[in-house]
């Protein structure tokens with residue numbers, strides 16, 4: 346496996362211990378999520394470009410696959426449905442009602458505000474659009490499975506947009522409890538933080554996060570999941586009220602209207618799409634804690 350993550354993050358409990366979450370690196374940089382009941386061994390997968398890494402793990406542990414959750418219909422998320430083939434017939438398949446024609450094996454079309462019980466865990470369903478229409482996030486006590494909406498240190502591309510919709514989705518996710526783990530679908534964290542540093546170099550929490558993620562990734566670890574509290578403190582796409590960020594994207598003149606944050610978000614996303622941050626030298630990153638040197 347030639348994956349950007351060599352050492353997956355440690356498993357952790359959610360929903361009061363009803364489920365344990367296992368991170369399964371898949372493809373090149375996709376992060377699959379396996380939700381396992383420690384009581385029954387019944388498990389569900391959340392997205393994925395293929396099925397084999399899941400099935401190998403499930404077989405090795407003696408678990409039973411019972412459900413598939415799809416956040417959205419991009420190929421690296423519903424690829425797992427295609428790959429499961431005939432096995433899908435025995436499973437609950439959860440996905441957005443509005444994209445029902447594009448989700449193989451869909452048994453449970455979901456709408457905004459629905460909730461699902463899986464192995465005793467309550468899972469709330471939010472429509473978090475902006476990356477693509479019909480994008481869902483699955484929320485349970487302790488974690489959010491947010492697909493390609495919120496990333497560690499960044500956010501997804503705006504295929505369908507519009508920016509105001511993505512901004513609203515991100516602001517809503519940011520209201521979750523700070524300890525909520527952000528289980529997004531890709532390990533893009535260092536690239537995201539490199540961009541973040543170009544727009545908010547005065548943020549000491551961001552500097553500390555860059556140092557920590559740099560070390561973790563250099564050792565082959567994964568910076569996902571992060572927490573909502575970390576994202577609120579350092580993710581520029583959640584920080585559209587930062588004067589530094591507004592200034593950097595040329596939005597400081599904007600008035601404090603209700604749409605203002607969405608406009609800053611739009612400029613920020615466009616700014617990142619230019620890709621100029623990729624040329625920021627490592628030496629320009631805050632990789633040494635200069636406070637120690639007085």
Ligand SMILES: [Zn+2]
Nearest residue numbers: 417419476493
């Ligand atoms: Zn996607």
